[in-house]
Amino acid sequence: MREGTRAVLAAATTVVVAAVLGPIWGGHTGSATDDRPEGRGRAIASPSSPLYTSEQPPADQKSVPDPHLPAPVVSMDIAHASDQGAHAVNITVDDGPDPVWTPRVLKVLRDNGVKAVFCMIGRNAARYPDVLRQVVADGHRLCDHSVRHDTAMDRKPASYQYGEVVDAERMIERASGGVKPLYYRAPGGAFTPYSRQIAASLGMRPLGWNIDTEDYRRPGVRTILSTVERELRNGPTILFHDGGGDRSQTVAALAALLPRLKEQGYVFGFPVR
Secondary structure, three states: OOHHHHHHHHHHHHHHHHHHHOOOOOOOOOOOOOOOOOOOOOOOOOOOOOEOOOOOOOOOOOOOOOOOOEOOOOOOOOEOOEOOOOOEEEEEEEEEOOOOHHHHHHHHHHHHOOOOEEEEOHHHHHHOHHHHHHHHHOOOEEEEOOOOOOOOHHHOOHHHHHHHHHHHHHHHHHHHOOOOOOEEOOHHHOOOHHHHHHHHHOOOEEEOOOEEOOHHHOOOHHHHHHHHHHHHHHOOEEEEEOOOOOOHHHHHHHHHHHHHHHHOOOEEEOEOO
């Protein structure tokens, strides 16, 4: 048997066995910047995903992929920068879609000619597909924000993390009519090296933030605006919410903020991919 044929058959056998046995790597904790969890074991994510066979990660990637997991097809580093350069802002909106507040956020964005990234919870996407499709129709990008918004998922087994990432991606794609999310944001920032690589293997860049407006606490419109003004030097990606309760303060803050940023010479972009 030729060496190349033997290698192909070996890889195929590995995938089939993994499909039958499922993930066997236990849970671990880790930060968003970890390259390896302690006690690294073996895990296979999806039988249809390519195994990581190259020693060369995507260009400029600092994280070291686990060779036993599917290959990242976009960087598995957490993105913060804007694709429009240094004097740009990325608007990101979490926890929807919501039948009341998402349309109101969309109107403010539309009125100001701004595109955003909507980080959607899988269950909400399945529940409100019409709202999701309006987000897509308006030209915004989608982001996988897990199935259940479990902020402790970084302390759960790999098989659980896998389901939260992959199932949400499928739910969002199905509800949208075939549009894939381009990013993955862990709920509460609960990234692990494992979940980041799984997301990146599906073409979803892990997405962080630079400014947490804490609008979900409903601190008042003036406080939300002052938080952005104070922290804008930290980087371009701003976190808002359209799900999880009354978001009237978010809508009002965006309506005031977007024109103000334009007056200050900022442009609006998307997070780098």
